[in-house]
Amino acid sequence: MKNKRKNPSLSSVVGIIMCIIFIPVIIINLILIVSSYTNPEEIPGVFGVKPAVVLSGSMEPTIQAGDLIFIRETDPNKLQKDDVICYLSSGKAITHRIADITTGEDGRLQFITRGDANNAEDQLPVTADQVQGIWKGGRIGGLGNFILFMQSTTGMxxxxxxxxxxxxxxxxxxRRRLDKAENARTKELEAELNALRAGKETEKEKPDIET
Structure with missing residues (x-):
């Protein structure tokens, strides 16, 4: 009887562990996928943090190709020289360092960027609306390829x-395991009750002994 009582608690622990592992993965993945379709002009993110996959080695050795980096949303007006920003150019996410900050002919803020491994600055300046966020050092080496796979049909x-x-x-x-345990317990209780009833009936049938 003791083992039967422990099994449900053990399975409950397994269920909690599965929820802790799977539910956040499902929710985050769904948010990223839905965001990528509803707003394709922005990198999808969760709680202001946007994961980005680095496909080139233009920022080596600071950031390696295949790394997964975490971009944080920021106010473009607060960016400074030497900040590493992620921006979209022709639908492609690029993470480079700010080499200079200027103002365009229309008076809007522009950022001159360059990769740490590049010898020259990027040809086109980056406007404020292209900026997706700032990178402050969070990265996981080699996880980018796994993220790309996770967003594929097979990965989903x-x-x-x-x-x-x-x-x-x-x-x-x-649920079936609990039902079986409950049914077994019910049968045991019924058997005990029947045994008690049979014992009482036996006592009643015994003849009285005169003293």
Whole structure:
């Protein structure tokens, strides 16, 4: 009886662990995917933090190709020289360092950028509306390729469909396990009650002994 009482608690712990692992992954992945479709002109992010995959080595050795970096939303007016910013150019995310800050003919702020590994500044200045955020050092080496895979069709199946399926299958298994345990416990109680009733009936049938 003791083992049967421990099993449900163990399965509950497993369920909690699965929720902790899978639910945040599903939610974050869904937010990134939906954001990329609803607002394709911006890098999707969560709570002001935008993950970006570095595809080139223009910022080496500070940032390596294939790294996953974390861009934080910022006010372009507060950017300074030597800040590393991420901006969109022709739909492509580029992360370079600010070499100079100027003002265009229309009076709008412009940023002259350059990659740390490049010998020359970028040809086109970056406008404030192109800036996606500032990079302050957060990166995970080599994780960029995994992120690109996760956003592919195969990746979405593995990291959204499969976790949901596993969670539902575990929930079904867990409920059936609890039902079986409850049914077994009910049968045991019924057997005990029947035994008690049979004992009482036996006592009643015993003849009285005169003293």
């Amino acid at each position: 199946i593995l990291f959204i469909v499969c976790p949901l399926l596993l969670f539902f299958l575990w929930d079904i298994w867990h």
